[in-house]
Amino acid sequence: MFSVNQYAARIVKEEIIPYAERMNCKVHQLKNGATVVDMGVEAPGGYMAGKLFVDATIGGMGHVAFSRFQCGEIDLPAIDVYIDQPPTACLSTQFSGWKMRGKDIEGYINPIGSGPARAIAVNDVFAQAWTYQDTHHEAVFGAQTQELPTEEDAQDIADKCHISPENVYILAARTGSLTGSIQICSRTVEATISRLQKKGFDISKVISGYGTCPIAPPIFDELRAMDRVNTALIYGATVKYLVNCEDAEIEAVLDQLPFSASRRFGERFYDLFEEGKHDFYIVDKDIHTIAYYEITNLATGRTFRAGKIREDMLKDSLFN
Numbered sequence: 001m002f003s004v005n006q007y008a009a010r011i012v013k014e015e016i017i018p019y020a021e022r023m024n025c026k027v028h029q030l031k032n033g034a035t036v037v038d039m040g041v042e043a044p045g046g047y048m049a050g051k052l053f054v055d056a057t058i059g060g061m062g063h064v065a066f067s068r069f070q071c072g073e074i075d076l077p078a079i080d081v082y083i084d085q086p087p088t089a090c091l092s093t094q095f096s097g098w099k100m101r102g103k104d105i106e107g108y109i110n111p112i113g114s115g116p117a118r119a120i121a122v123n124d125v126f127a128q129a130w131t132y133q134d135t136h137h138e139a140v141f142g143a144q145t146q147e148l149p150t151e152e153d154a155q156d157i158a159d160k161c162h163i164s165p166e167n168v169y170i171l172a173a174r175t176g177s178l179t180g181s182i183q184i185c186s187r188t189v190e191a192t193i194s195r196l197q198k199k200g201f202d203i204s205k206v207i208s209g210y211g212t213c214p215i216a217p218p219i220f221d222e223l224r225a226m227d228r229v230n231t232a233l234i235y236g237a238t239v240k241y242l243v244n245c246e247d248a249e250i251e252a253v254l255d256q257l258p259f260s261a262s263r264r265f266g267e268r269f270y271d272l273f274e275e276g277k278h279d280f281y282i283v284d285k286d287i288h289t290i291a292y293y294e295i296t297n298l299a300t301g302r303t304f305r306a307g308k309i310r311e312d313m314l315k316d317s318l319f320n
Helices: 004-019 047-057 086-094 117-121 151-161 178-185 188-198 222-236 247-251 269-275 311-318
Strands: 026-029 035-038 062-071 074-083 112-114 139-144 168-173 206-214 238-243 292-297 303-307
Touching: 004 035, 004 047, 004 086, 004 117, 004 139, 004 168, 047 062, 047 074, 047 086, 047 139, 047 168, 047 178, 062 206, 074 086, 074 178, 074 188, 074 311, 086 117, 086 188, 086 206, 112 117, 117 139, 117 151, 139 151, 139 178, 151 168, 168 178, 178 222, 188 206, 188 238, 206 222, 222 269, 222 311, 247 292, 247 303
Parallel strands: 035 168, 139 168, 238 292
Antiparallel strands: 026 035, 062 074, 074 206, 112 139, 206 238, 292 303
């Protein structure tokens, strides 16, 4: 069995750490031996940092590229992700399912974790929803956080992965950094493979997935940044799947998949996040999807579409 952490550790050690300074990143060696790469917390980060953050947190199991999003008056860079094993690359690896230590401070957004370390620990419901489990002596972790991870954070990851802390690699970025915006807006296949499973589709019949999303303009204000990246996903992102099944299996779930099927469609993400007290473990779970789906069935050659891009909601969030 291949190891997503082995692939990811190679990316970190060979493509990120040696070129950190060139990518506006900074490498920190913690006292317990763990490595933290600041890719957008105190360091600026940037486009290449964002791309490699995604490469590592999908366990090297896809192709990540930049493109362009155009919709009416909106013209933005976009992040594209191509993945051939979406359940493993996303549910077991990329999904932000790891609840990190937070603070009971009003207005503080608690950090969340993602990455291949989840495939070893298998300590959240999304990793547990798929059959893959990794075994490796190194672990790569992605932290969406306002503060750099500490020795305590690294030790917690090491303990849950049953490895030594010196073999823990943590990539960290704020939501409002360019790196953070790229890595969150890349979660098109991630959010939708979970949605497919939740609505009853057999995700073992998924062959590949491609997703594209506008990169939300970064902003220092973390709450507004959180609104922007998630608005980009639920009102501006597209996913295209290739599956092998009966057409009836697609038709049974298709209309339930996009955000336009949600009872919260048309509402601002900002308001939904406020309602959930800035905690993704409380916020309405119906937000875990994207704007537009296209599913092609290899068995019949038919393509099915559902969803809607909302230029008005994107303009309101991304430019105001």
